[in-house]
Amino acid sequence: MSRPILVVDDSSTVRLQLRRILSQAGYDVAVVSSGRAAVESVGQVGPQLMILDIQMPDMDGYAVCQELKRIGDPWDKLPIIFLTSLQSHALSLLGSEMGAYLRKPVCPSELLSTVARFVGPGQPASTGCAAAPLAVPAETHVLSRSSH
Numbered sequence: 001m002s003r004p005i006l007v008v009d010d011s012s013t014v015r016l017q018l019r020r021i022l023s024q025a026g027y028d029v030a031v032v033s034s035g036r037a038a039v040e041s042v043g044q045v046g047p048q049l050m051i052l053d054i055q056m057p058d059m060d061g062y063a064v065c066q067e068l069k070r071i072g073d074p075w076d077k078l079p080i081i082f083l084t085s086l087q088s089h090a091l092s093l094l095g096s097e098m099g100a101y102l103r104k105p106v107c108p109s110e111l112l113s114t115v116a117r118f119v120g121p122g123q124p125a126s127t128g129c130a131a132a133p134l135a136v137p138a139e140t141h142v143l144s145r146s147s148h
Helices: 012-024 035-045 061-071 089-098 108-119
Strands: 005-008 029-032 049-052 080-084 099-103
Touching: 005 012, 005 035, 012 029, 012 108, 029 035, 035 049, 035 061, 049 061, 049 108, 061 080, 080 108, 099 108
Parallel strands: 005 029, 005 049, 049 080, 080 099
Antiparallel strands: none
């Protein structure tokens, strides 16, 4: 079994949807609801990749990155995909330095192709079902079906 992808988001809806998308694509997934929980669990979970929201109440995504750098090897080199409704040049640069930056709402195919760049393709179970396109509206952080 491969090391999991750690999803960090304070929205239970986003966590649930990302777990579903990634699991259906064949990835092992662990989820936590806060930046603090991410830092506390990284050693036990042993993720190969982190998908990290920036805006979280107890410890934001920036603080998570600083703490991983402080902890050091191997977590200071953990690739991180920033998935957030925020948009800024600084986030693009940070994403380039530490992994990638995707803006909510994100299309499942864009998420999966970005994940595959870091950890390779998943091993999907053959259910005969394709994931429906989903979107995370930036204003509400609630996932909804979109027509693509």
